[in-house]
Amino acid sequence: MFAFRLIGLALVALSLLGTAVSEPVDYDILDERLTRLAADPEIVGLAVAVIEDGEITFAEGYGVTKFGGDPVTDETVFRWASLSKGVASTAVGKMVAEGQLTFSDTISKFKTSLRLPLGGEKVGTLDDLLSHQIGIVPNAYDTRLEDGGDPKQIRKALGKLKRTCTVGECHTYQNVAFDAVAEIVASVRGIDFEEVVRLELFQPLNMQNASYGLEALLNSYSWAEPHRKRRVDPRPVRRTVNRSYYRVPAAGGVNGSIRDLAQFARAQMGLEPEVLSPDTLTELHTPRVYTRREQSSMSRRYGGHLRDARYALGWRVYKYGKPGYRVVGHRGAVDGYRSMILFDPERNAGVVALWNSNSRKPVGIQFEVMDMIYGLEAKDWLQLDTLASD
Numbered sequence: 594m595f596a597f598r599l600i601g602l603a604l605v606a607l608s609l610l611g612t613a614v615s616e617p618v619d620y621d622i623l624d625e626r627l628t629r630l631a632a633d634p635e636i637v638g639l640a641v642a643v644i645e646d647g648e649i650t651f652a653e654g655y656g657v658t659k660f661g662g663d664p665v666t667d668e669t670v671f672r673w674a675s676l677s678k679g680v681a682s683t684a685v686g687k688m689v690a691e692g693q694l695t696f697s698d699t700i701s702k703f704k705t706s707l708r709l710p711l712g713g714e715k716v717g718t719l720d721d722l723l724s725h726q727i728g729i730v731p732n733a734y735d736t737r738l739e740d741g742g743d744p745k746q747i748r749k750a751l752g753k754l755k756r757t758c759t760v761g762e763c764h765t766y767q768n769v770a771f772d773a774v775a776e777i778v779a780s781v782r783g784i785d786f787e788e789v790v791r792l793e794l795f796q797p798l799n800m801q802n803a804s805y806g807l808e809a810l811l812n813s814y815s816w817a818e819p820h821r822k823r824r825v826d827p828r829p830v831r832r833t834v835n836r837s838y839y840r841v842p843a844a845g846g847v848n849g850s851i852r853d854l855a856q857f858a859r860a861q862m863g864l865e866p867e868v869l870s871p872d873t874l875t876e877l878h879t880p881r882v883y884t885r886r887e888q889s890s891m892s893r894r895y896g897g898h899l900r901d902a903r904y905a906l907g908w909r910v911y912k913y914g915k916p917g918y919r920v921v922g923h924r925g926a927v928d929g930y931r932s933m934i935l936f937d938p939e940r941n942a943g944v945v946a947l948w949n950s951n952s953r954k955p956v957g958i959q960f961e962v963m964d965m966i967y968g969l970e971a972k973d974w975l976q977l978d979t980l981a982s983d
Contacts, residue, residue, distance in 0.1 A: 615940045616968035618643055620651050626961065629977050631655035634827040635952040637820045638665040640851035643962055647864045647941035649855045658949070659818040659831055670802050670813040671947035673847040673854065674838070674925025676932045679877075680857070681774045681843035682723045682907025684790050686873040693781050696720040696876070696906075700727075700773065704780035706745040707773035708752030709760065717760040722773060723906040724764070724881040728756045731765040731886075738769050739837045748773060764882040764904055772841035787842055797868045798856050803849035807839050810848045817949035819929020829950045832929040845927055854934060854945040861908075861921065862938045878921050878938070880910045895974075898960060913937075914969055922959070926951070935959040942966045 623643070631639050638658055643651040654665030673680075688694055700707055700714040700722055707714055709727055717727050733754060734747045747769050757765060775786035782789050787805040795803045802813060810816050811834070820829035838845035849857075860869050861878075880903035887909065888902040899911040905921070913920045920943075922935035929949060933956060936943025944962035948955050957974030964971060973979055 613937070613939045615645060615937075615942045615966045618645060618651070618962060618965045623651065623962065623965070624653065626975060626977060627653070627655055627958070630954065630958075630975050633952075633954060635822055635829065635950060635954060636948065637829055637950045638669070638817045639946065639948040639955060640665055640667060640669060640671065641944070641946045641958060642667070642851045642855035642858075644855055644858055644862070644936065644941065644943050644945075645966070647859065647862065649852065649859070652852050652855060654851070658815060659820070662818070663815060665817060666815060667852050668802060668815060668850045670804075670810060670816040670848050670850050671932065671949060672810065672819075672834075672845075672925075672927055672930040673849055673932050673947070674845050674927040674930055675768075676854070676923050676925045676934055677843065677845050677847040678771060678907040679861070679923050679934070680790060680794065680847050680907075681771075681778075681786075682877055683861070683869065683873075684778060684786075684793055685719065685723065685774060686877050686906070687793050687869065688778065688781065689876070690870055690873045694719065694777075696723075700777075703777040705773045705776040706748040707770055707776075708749050709770075710752060710754050710756040712752075713756065713760040714752075719774075719777065720881070720906065721761045722771065724904050725766050725771065726761050726764055726882055727767065727770060728758050728760040728763070729754050729765060729767070729770065730757055731767070733765075733767060733770060735768050738841065739835075741837070744769055744772060744840050764884050764886075768838065768841055768844040771844045773843075775841070775843040778843075787846070794857075794860075794868070795853075798860050798865060800849060800853040800856050803847065803853040803857075805839075805842050805846045805848070807834055807836050810834065813848070816848075817930075817947075820950040821929050822951055829952075835928045838927050845925070851945060851947055854932075854947065858934055858936050858943050858945050859941075862936055862941050862943070864941060874938070877906045878908055878910060880905050884909070895960065913963060914967060916967070918967060920963070924956070931955065933959055935963060937963070937966070940966065 925932035960974040
């Protein structure tokens with residue numbers, strides 16, 4: 594009876610602190626399922642970490658860095674792709690908190706190459722840029738970047754496009770345009786964007802293997818090489834690392850291990866208040882715009898398990914499951930790599946994953962882990978049992 598009273602008091606204390614209680618994750622089950630997933634011919638290497646009650650309680654590597662290569666570990670470095678956008682917005686959020694700029698500053702206030710139709714950069718704000726509400730077609734001129742074009746010249750050319758909506762009134766996801774953030778940060782701080790992030794985030798958050806750029810990836814002690822699945826043969830083929838999106842670092846330039854990503858997730862939950870204040874995180878995670886296209890994709894693929902899809906500042910925000918728990922996350926994809934982060938800041942719990950192929954199968958990891966955290970009925974999101982029975 595005394596033990597139950599202690600448990601009851603602990604639950605009351607957590608309630609008073611405003612922290613929701615999570616169910617324990619069964620790591621034996623999780624490990625077994627990830628081991629089976631990694632054995633799939635589509636998967637080369639995979640790294641997964643889980644945060645429970647604010648602590649990194651699971652961080653494991655599966656598979657190999659390349660076929661015939663070394664095993665993936667919790668320190669193997671992958672590309673983060675578009676998870677880089679949350680890193681960039683967080684760096685800006687810190688600068689706002691320190692009074693170096695404001696989210697309401699117009700884009701044209703800073704030294705940036707970005708031009709928008711009808712002079713939209715003169716009215717569009719940093720908030721609009723970080724939430725992809727700058728009034729141009731989605732992924733504008735990504736192909737020019739992939740063909741080797743200079744990002745600055747591409748950003749200037751965006752001003753000649755037709756406007757899809759008034760700046761600040763619709764969400765159209767960007768990469769080249771988004772990277773104007775790097776120019777803005779550098780112009781305010783007087784040093785390279787990458788150095789600002791290293792000093793303000795990577796170092797204080799003890800993200801030991803986090804970096805920017807191709808050279809940093811290649812110089813990592815252990816790094817996962819990119820692979821792409823072929824149409825006929827499910828076994829992916831190794832790719833040469835593509836430099837294109839490294840040239841837009843705010844949009845897709847970060848490298849890091851699964852432990853680095855887990856540390857970053859903890860900070861986004863408010864567990865590193867000396868680095869990121871609660872007010873900064875509230876600003877970053879407050880939705881700005883409903884993302885109809887994202888919601889349609891989630892409904893089609895996952896039956897509405899993630900719904901009410903909205904975009905904040907470099908972050909996506911959803912309602913999770915039938916109870917509608919609020920979760921924050923993002924996904925990333927660049928040639929031969931995929932990445933994912935999803936967490937509940939009220940429960941100080943979440944999951945992160947990195948893999949070096951273009952397979953979509955590991956996306957189900959987020960649902961399998963978050964369902965355990967919420968105590969929801971288990972479902973074969975990874976389709977391991979479904980495929981085994983076919």
